[in-house]
Amino acid sequence: MTDIRPIIGITMGDPAGVGAEIIVKSFESDQLHTQCRALVFGDAVRLREACEIVGSTQKVRAISDPGEATFERGVIDCVDLKVIGAGVEFGHVQSICGEAAFRYVERAAKAALAGEIGAICTAPLNKEALHKAGHMFPGHTELLAHLCGVDEVSMMLTAPGLRVIHVTVHIGLIDAINKIEPGLVFRTLERAQVTLNKIGIAQPRIAVCGINPHAGENGLFGNREEETKLVPAVEKAQAMGWDVSGPLPADTLFFRAIRGDFDIVVAMYHDQGHCPVKVLGIESGVNITVGLPVIRTSVDHGTAFDIAGTGRADERSLQEALRQAAELASKV
Incomplete structure (x- = not known):
């Protein structure tokens, strides 16, 4: 056999x-x-x-x-x-x-x-x-x-009830923000879509973290990074028929993902994505x-x-x- x-x-x-x-x-x-x-x-x-x-x-x-x-x-x-x-x-x-x-x-x-x-x-x-x-x-x-x-x-982390894929990983925070641009964000979304399709999720629900607190609060925080770096990628993915939401505030997004609202979260930098996963249990x-x-x-x-x-x-x-x-x- x-x-x-x-x-x-x-x-x-x-x-x-x-x-x-x-x-x-x-x-x-x-x-x-x-x-x-x-x-x-x-x-x-x-x-x-x-x-x-x-x-x-x-x-x-x-x-x-x-x-x-x-x-x-x-x-x-x-x-x-x-x-x-x-x-x-x-x-x-x-x-x-x-x-x-x-x-x-x-x-x-x-x-x-x-x-x-x-x-x-x-x-x-x-x-x-x-x-x-x-x-x-x-x-x-x-x-x-x-x-x-x-x-x-891309690096994708999984823990019970949570998947996270990173736009940037092993670089400093200032360098990460400078590196993030619509093309890189879209390619990360694409890798998330393809990977979840492979494991049997036909239409994965993908949520995108904001860069700034409260995802910029409509320009109140940061230098409109959400509008210039993230939104074009999200809109391109949505135009392809993918179920992509965001940018959303990271402080509530991970709670919603663990609750079951999303299949994967797109984190912008190392600690934004790593910390929630490791809180759930390194083991x-x-x-x-x-x-x-x-x-x-x-x-x-x-x-x-x-x-x-x-x-x-x-x-x-x-x-x-x-x-x-x-x-x-x-x-x-």
Whole structure:
């Protein structure tokens, strides 16, 4: 019988963080094996150390290519990049760990583009370590866009009852406001429309956040950014028959979205979109990169250096990211 479960490649993230621990814990779950066939792009030596830390009896099987994976219960198949050795210290920024995190993602992207895996699910990396290794990307989103040869992507966060897609992400607030323009806003709306269509929402209800308090209050706040930067994009989308509302005041919009009035919120900058999602619970949040030629989901938390190596890391965000990766891969 043909196994229809999608193959998901999990990148191990920064070896000094909690990535290996939450991966090992997730592989213990019956749910993971029901939803997909998972393998890891990382360092087998670190996964074995993580098994000892969390008290797992699972075996780590080092392989050189995704095609060698057997997906046996109790065995973690790892495409072993051999970047680090045993005993790398947890909880500290290290250039070797930044290099490792980069190499894991690079290899997973190559496999996804070649059709060897159906989706990528990423454990967290550390941006400072990435930069110390000479890879000057603000984060996974921009790194994957580069590796896939894509000029522009969007970050979409999900939490129970809420989806948020960002117009800008990893830039300062003043720079974000300067960068926002009707073309960028419209392309973000388009990525939201297409993505929700793919997961089965035929006519998604899309709400657009204002930039200023109260969405500018008809010009009372700001420099009419809503009228010049957002309204043209909203009107263009509406003319195409899309169900787009806004710009709307962010302070009430997220309440309305969680209540069920909208399927997705378009946030203008990082904290405007991230804060509501993380208030709902980091353990259940998922980050999805929209606009890539491959599927990529991720945990919605960082490397947690403060607890790395203790076995206390919560794997629920990774489990949800894997579930959504499997769901998206099954529908493409």
